[in-house]
Amino acid sequence: MLDQLTALLISLLMLSVMGYLMSALKETMDFKRAVVRFKSRKVTQSLIDQYDVKIFKLGGRRVNIGDEVKIVLENEEQLKGCVLGARKKLNSLALITELDEIVELNIRQIRKLKIVTKYGRLF
Structure with a gap:
């Protein structure tokens, strides 16, 4: 019984790792083709x-x-979100926050910036 449970857990772990690798590879391929996918209904290509x-x-x-x-x-x-882009003339940076809000910040307002995860990177 314990051997079967261990085998099941190991196979589930392997499946989850393979799923992560496949999604990271898809992000990498999309990034190389200059395609970025956001999990938001507010973000459109025109935006x-x-x-x-x-x-x-x-x-x-x-x-x-x-x-x-x-x-x-x-x-x-503090704000946490994904970068949508920047406007050079206005000297601003646009983010989509975790609450699905689009925020545009002036660069001078930013005191500290930390990159949590890079899009299209495996590790």
């Missing part, structure tokens, strides 16, 4: 096309569209 910069440097870090970031603002407010 993404409004932002003219998709890959940029901010605070010495290279930030791509689709990266999940954590931002601390000057007023100590």
Whole structure:
């Protein structure tokens, strides 16, 4: 009985690892084709096309569209979300938060930026 349970758990673990690898490879292939998928109904292709910069440097870090970031603002407010892009003329960065809100921030408001996960990266 214990051997069967162990075999079942090992096979479920292997399936979950393979599922993770397949989804990460799909993200990598999409990123190489310049396609980014968001789990939001508010984000459309026309909204993404409004932002003219998709890959940029901010605070010495290279930030791509689709990266999940954590931002601390000057007023100590914290935001966590995915990068939609940036507008060079307005000097602003757009995020889609976990609450499915689109937030556009001025670069000068950002005190600290931490990249939680890079889009299309395996580890």
